[in-house]
Each structure stands twice: as structure tokens, then as C-alpha cells.
Amino acid sequence: MSGIVSVYTFWTLWLFVHLILALVLLGAITHQAMAVALPVRKPATGIVTRFRAVSAAGYTTTVCVLYVLTFFVGSYIYTQYRTAIRIPLEEAHFYKTVGFFDFKEHVATLGLVLLPAYWCFWKNAQEPEYDNARKGVTLVLAAMVWFLFIVGHVVNNTRGFGS
Amino acid sequence: MSTTATASKTTPPASPLARSGKFKAFATTFSISGPVIYCVIQYFNYPLFTYWPAVNRFAWGFGAGSADTGPNMLWYGWSVTTVLIAAALGIVAMILPEGLTKKIPLWLVWVLPILAIPYVVYSLALWWRLAARQ
Secondary structure, three states: OEOOEOHHHHHHHHHHHHHHHHHHHHHHHHHHHHHHHOOOOOOOOOHHHHHHOOOHHHHHHHHHHHHHHHHHHHHHHHHHHHHHHHHHHHHOOOHHHHHHHHHHHHHHHHHHOOHHHHHHHHHOOOOHHHHHHHHHHHHHHHHHHHHHHHHHHHHHHHHOOOO | OHHHHHHHHHOOOOOHHHHOHHHHHHHHHHHHHHHHHHHHHHHHOOOOEEEEOOOOEEEEOOOOOEOOOEOOEOHHHHHHHHHHHHHHHHHHHHHOOHHHHOOOOOOHHHHHHHHHHHHHHHHOHHHHHHHHHO
């Protein structure tokens, strides 16, 4: 890529890709989690009810693909974070920010290893024995994705795009 | 549970892969063991490899950061180790009789990642202590 765009632009573009993937993932898993936590029993009318009334199972493979893509793009730009972002954050004594980013990396892996069971439980949604586990794993995964997104957003605000 | 009806009505029949008892055993074992393995690997610091981003260097196992190499990154190594061990356990589960693997409590899949969080927070105590000193 050198010669086409600057190093700064290169990493900023990847950061944007990571952000867009994360946003789509957040939307998909939130739809599914809402549908599973607060299922709609009568025809949807308002915007909130319609948000919950989606066909939740249809999101499963998309969520898995998006999670893996977001994970790998995040892993790629993590190298830049470690050298160009974290060291200045430590020097500026932003210890909580650095700690939460490390927390984020751990949660990202914990979420990644949930995906096979998550996919399996949703693809066997007609088997009642998976109902509770499917609901539990979907809500935990949704909470993880929200946590990852918020921490990433805060770190980006501290020293990310434009810094 | 009310989600059963919702899911059943909107879900097409599972694919042959998803229906397979062996895949179910693999997926469940992988996801249950994953969080536990990750915490153990991270606690004992057994990354499969270490990466030094400043000099674009890899080495097997653990390697420290230094003034010459810059900071080290262990998370890649921890994650890959976790996936490999969890996959190996998943394969073992596929070989076991289905009657045995069906007895694995499914709630462990979502309870263990929650239980891993307090340990993860504890493992980052250095940062919280540094922040508290300010």
C-alpha cells in the first residue's frame, strides 16, 4: 500500500473497516438478542416492537461471519495500537483506558470461542433442549459485542482517528 | 419458554452439519472449554508464540519485550493456543459415545464466559492499581 496512501491513511482506513463491521455486527446481534429476550406475541406495531419482531434465527450465520471478520480486522490493527497508541497512552497515564482495552482483547477471544455453540444452538432451534442455552449464549454474546464496541469507541476517542 | 415458539416458527430445518450429533458434541465442548482454557493459558502465560510488532518478529512460546525489539504481544499466542486446545477437546468429544456427550450441561456454554470475567478483571489489576495511584 505504500506509495498509494500514507501510513496514517492506511491505518485509518482499516480502523473504518473495523468500525463498519462492528456497527453491522452490533445491529444484527442486538436485533437477535431483543427478539430472544422479549419475543413478540402479537402483530408488531411500534418501532420498538418491530425491532423485536425480526426472524431471529436468520441472523445467526451473519453474526458469526461478522464477528470473525471484525475480530480479524481488529487483530490486524491491534499491532498499530500496541506501538503507536498504547505507548503514548501509558506515558500520559491513561491507565484505565489501557486496562479496559486489554479487557476488550480478552472479551473478544471469549466471544470468539462461543461462536460454534451459538451457531449450533440456533441452527437446531426446533429442538427444545437448546432453548435456554440458545437464549443465554445470545444474550452473553450481545453483551460482549456491546462492551467491545463501547470500549473501542472510548479508546478511539482517547487516541484514535484524527490523533 | 416463549422463544421456543418464535424460533420454531421462523427457523428452517437444520442443515445436515448442524443436525449431526458429532458436530453438536464438538461445538458444545469447544465453547465450554474455550473460556476455561483461555483463563488458564493467560494465568500461566503459555502463548503459542509471541509477536513483536515494532520489528515484525515472531518467536515460538513466550518472549519478553526489550529496548531492541520493542513491546511484545502475547494475546495472539494466547488466543491461538486456546482455539487449538479447545478444538482438540472438541475432536475428542466427537469420538466419545453420543450418550455421554449429550449429558454435558448446555448452560455451561454461557455461564463459564460470565464466570471468566472476574478473573479477567483481576488479571488486569496492574492497570487498576496504577490508575488508583493517580
